[in-house]
Amino acid sequence: MKTPQQIVWLALVPLALALTTAGALAQVDQRTIAQQLLDQDNVAARNKALDMAQTVGAQNASPELRAALMTTLAREGQRHAERYEAGRRGEELEPMADPEFIARVSRVVIELQDPQTIPALTGALATGIQVPRALARFGEQAAPAVLRTVADPDGWYDAVGGGLITLRFMVEGAATRPLSSGVRDQIRRVAKERLTGKQHFTILWRAIDLASVLKDAELTRIVETIASDANEVAARGVDDPEVVELTQKRAADLIAGKAPLPRP
């Protein structure tokens, strides 16, 4: 004859077993999703896996799935960067299997809100405004990786530009996410580097934007020189007169107090 307590315990055992099994199944499913994400040859399965990862959600994502998402983004970033390099070498480019996948996976990785995603996100700086915003939200924590990208003399101009925008967002958001004087000084130095010497015009533009929010006397003088002297712009490698004019106008507008776009 069983006591009521024994009966309760006996009833709880299958329940616990069921819950444990369900948990294990969920882990197995996430493992499958992670594996499919990493399978670069199957575009359709990878897309589906990404949708499923999004459904799982950042809160419930297992460490394995989170790692797979970060790896996937890092690979995609690398793939786009290599393509840029191939283009720069004058190689003929074949169509990419899924060029837009990087933006989709970026969105899912951003939702993780995990500092461990900083390296992968930094590798995707060339693909729009979402990544600079996400990195800026990490504040100083993301600064070293972004500074490395911006300082790279052989860096892809879209990645460097994205990095400069990120740094500007960090400076403009310093009221809520303070920057140490050391990091601020590194930002100032890298801005100066990108305001001098030969630069792609988009890098020069984003460096002018950054300088305008740093409120540094030396940088402001450089921007004033650019605004007033077309030869100074040409000296930085911008030779098309229309682009020289646009560069000077941008510098003049920012000196006059106009807020740089896009806004943080």
Add this chain to the structure above:
Amino acid sequence: MKTRIVLIAAACVWLSIVRAPDASAYVVANALWYDTGADTLHGVVYTQKDWWDPTSGWEFNPSCECEYYYESWVTTLARLYHPSGSLQSQGLTSDPFVAGLEIHLGPPPAYGVWTQLGDHYAETAWWDNWGMFLFQDTAYLAGTGQQANAIKCGDERGNIIEEYRAGQVNLNPTCSDFASSGGTAHFTWSELNGGFQDGNPHNPWGIVRQGLKDGLEATRSNYNRGAIRLSSGYRCPHGNANVGGVQQSYHMHGRAGDMYSWDHTWTEQEFNLLRQAALNTGNTIELFNWTTYTDRHLHAAW
């Protein structure tokens, strides 16, 4: 004895043929179809009375001062069942010859989608005009497999929605997501809705989000170097596949546009001037690079 047996048998046969209102009423038509205009699923059962009627004949009608043929009527009760087995709809009708019933299931539950798959069938029973039960039958109408995801917008939008389902696109548009007009100051509806190589077979219907319209206008304003040529805006899933678009392209969400300059030679520099303009709108969710596509268009999504 033998003769008596033969006579009784003959009488029975005769009675069974000419006297009995036998079970020869039958379903002459049944169908199940979706009426896109009314947005309803219809079942229909027509039954034909087919027996000898001792009360039929010709009679003088004083109102028209003419002879008319009269016959007893048959009353039909039809019930239409949902695949779940529950009674969906029923009706009762009487007619001297063909008792026809159209049974309307009404609009489907959500987004115009029948979620219950399976067979619809109608159960019919007939009585003569003296209330004598004649016959009962179950008539298969059709399955709702096809109707399960059929279009309920009453027009071409439904076909586009079906493409999303069939193509496993990660978007489930509803009828209200579509529009048939609505250009902006600088982009016509036909540019926003299609404009790609093979056109939009569903024209004028398409999905164009406000974000795309605002993003394109803001880009044009920031660019400030003349018009933007939109080579591709909204794409239905088939259209997207035809032009080699990616499986989950934002073109199918009505959020993406492919751009070139109208007024300037399309160089890497011009591409970057336009890209910076799009970047400055501040809310692009996709914005790619000079080397991303082999035809060098600027793809942006908002």
